[in-house]
Amino acid sequence: MLTRNKPYHLLSAHDLSREDLSDIGERSRYYRERVRTRAIPQMLVGRIVATLFFQPSTRTRLSFEAATQRLGGTCVGFSDPNVTKAGGEWRESMADTARVLNGYADAVVIRHNEVGAVDLHAQESAIPVINGGDGRGIRAEHPTQALIDLLSMEDDFGAIDGLKILIVGHVNQRCVHSLLIFLTKFLDVSVFLLTDDDEHLSDAEERELRSHGLTFQYVAALEDAIRRVDVIYVIGTKSPCEVAGKLVLRPEILQRSAPHVRIYHPLPRGIELPTEVDASRKAAYFRQVANGVPVRMAILERLLNGSHQGL
Template sequence: MATLRATRHADAFTGRHVLSMGDYHPRDLDLLFRTADETRSDLASGRDHRPLAGRLLMSAFFDKSTRTRLAHETAMIRLGGTVAGFADATVTRAGGTTQESDDDIARMVSLYGDVVVVRHPETGWPAHAASLSEAAMVINGGDGVGEHPTQTMVDLYTMHRRFGGLDGLRILILNDLRMRCVRSLLLGLRHFDCTVYGLSASGKDAAALPEGVPPIHTGRDLDSLLSEVDIVYSSPTVAAERPEDSLDRVTLNRDLLRRHSGHDITVMHPLPRKGEVDTDLDDTRFAGYWEQADNGVPVRMALLRLMFGC
């Protein structure tokens, strides 16, 4: 604990917005991971550690969410803080006949809360909301096809715990390579010695990826890749607008992995799933996605602790 507190004055989190994985380096992620380990230990032991008593987290979700909103809110409550806000913009004055602007709502919630978690269908909008905030810190909870930094923090922490580190990992990304979770994941992996393969569904190849991310190796068949990689990371394909877009979507199941994987490959998925991961994997050694979901709270608890410098 003393070591963490001694280093936090110079970290990338204290008093800062969380908008992009491009803002973080290995030393920052190491600090986050150590704080998450400490937080998990507190939770497991039942220690009542409530450093954010009196602080308020505002949820401003202009787009739907399950895990992101609930994990941030649970994290704040477990740290002793409180939560308010909305999970559906139509219950605010942004809906109905009033049509209050999203900008005005963003300014208002930033006046009320100490930290605001924003999800918005428009790419780049959380950064815009941060520019409107006078005091509250803003967390990007997912913006269009832009980024989802806290999801990637959870993903990287899960890989770190499962494999003891990130260097040397071989990762296959499947299905929709355009998704924000993929963009953030690649930004998070850019400082580590990982090999990244890609296999996309029809019309869902990676496009306009951020600069500096690891190259995605394509052109390999699924069967041979499954025999080599450590992690299969499937993105959601819920954004498909036409049935034909998902006809060649890869569905991971127990039989496929047992036939082609000679080792304990880990399947990860940020959820929600829509046919990418069969339920017959749920209780097998391959399943890593429930661990991801479980890590969502301690990682965000760690993030909030760091943001508030405690």
Template sequence: MGAFPLKHVYEAQQFDRRLLDTVFETADDMKRDMAEGGRRYGRSLANKIMASLFYEPSTRTRFSFEAAMMRLGGNLITTENAREFSSAAKGESLYDSTRIMNGYADIIVMRHHEAGSAEKAARVSTIPVINAGDGAGQHPTQALLDLYTIKDHFSEINNLKVAMVGDLKYGRTVRSLSYLLTKYSGIRIVFVSPPVCRMASDIKSYLDKEGIPWAEDTDLDNVLPQVDCVYMTRIQKERFIIPEDYDDAVGKYVLTPEKVRRMKPDAIIMHPLPRLDEIPRAVDDDPRAHYFEQAQNGLYIRMALLYLLLTAD
């Protein structure tokens, strides 16, 4: 395996097919190694320190990154809510916080409430920065694990039709996944959302530029029998500025067992989690439900990224 060419991971557009294959092959190695007790990689990041700098709440992303670092033999410095329990509460700038972390750690994993924050941090950081979600901007590592889950099920990602459902306006996961899907052939995307949550024009323009057919629909029932992957998202109350817009959007799409029965037998249901009521627990045992597997895959993808970024030299 050659040197990994990225120093930082802050947006999905950084990845081409070759890099995606490298990350996925490394994640496969990590999965096999964990099953064998970590004999190959279990001490590969010994004496390395990861700074877990989360300005917004997180469960899966934060814990999977921290577990990934520990599985590779590394160490952590962390704060649960940097917006409240770090010097950010005293007005310290992201620039200063990043420069300070450069002296303490070997890599920074950052979640921030402002879109573009991870890229700003990367510009001034002498150590790798990984974007763990930047407001309504992007979530590249989530998109990587999403794509990895799709590949794991279908063996390849070409010639698939994907429905993205729910909060597409503020959903950083669907934005990042849209970018990555353009790296494959025969992909078609359907955006299903209430009018107040439509996918932003920059993503549609990017898909047009890359020659990826897309359509919009407000009727989930109409879309379900046609697609290979249904990517559900929650309506993110914390992102809405106008309360009435949230009221207009919440609860519009609920993937009940009855609706799931209308899907293709080999289709998959995905969700970045956390969920509200958009996927009832009654769906969890359906073989098409892959969101818990999806979350588990986050561990392997993040192990792969940490390893690739910290052993690039």
């Protein structure tokens, strides 16, 4: 695993090579089968993973805790910073929180509302740090969600190379940032972005993606791209109950897509993904979310059991 500093952290999609992505995918499938058969190696017995969630979470927090316990480990942590002195009125520094956690746990998963807060924690951490989502906007990331997205697409299409992907919603979100960075590591991927005018990627992010060879363009309507894509990746907006009509994947528009198209969404959803779509054979988002536990089992194995490159 390529990381910025030791101990080995997962802070950004930049931290992983294409070979790393392949290895994580392989181990995720291994653990998915092991969970199905209940024959799971207990490699984290005696290990503690701390989950520090300064923002609300359902899937990320619970799947990391489930992954830890599936592997025989235990969890400590919080889901409301106001009940701790790490958040709320005390606002203990991330550096001090890291120094404390060094003596309490073997790894830490952090979600934070500020971009860069997880990196600040990692600078003082003697244990692996995993970014469970930090902030919103420029440089915000959610690398483990993007790993789930890649595994789900590979399950359905066999490979990421050559895919045509339409992303619908507010693309200036952390899960999209990490996914786009990962997509630069594959060949002949084309991305179409449908978003509000004030939700475009920053100029710096666009230049970086293009410098790494990713082909992408903004489109004005679903009809402009839906007939020529393989993947429709729907995401939410800042106001889940107030979504521009052009960002809603209505069933009648979905009918215009190719039969092989698959729809993904990191969840939770708002009105951008109507429940009527659930009955479509193209809907893949609940299979996608089920991949959260095996993917995070594979990540914990790599960080805590030394099964990554360079160690």
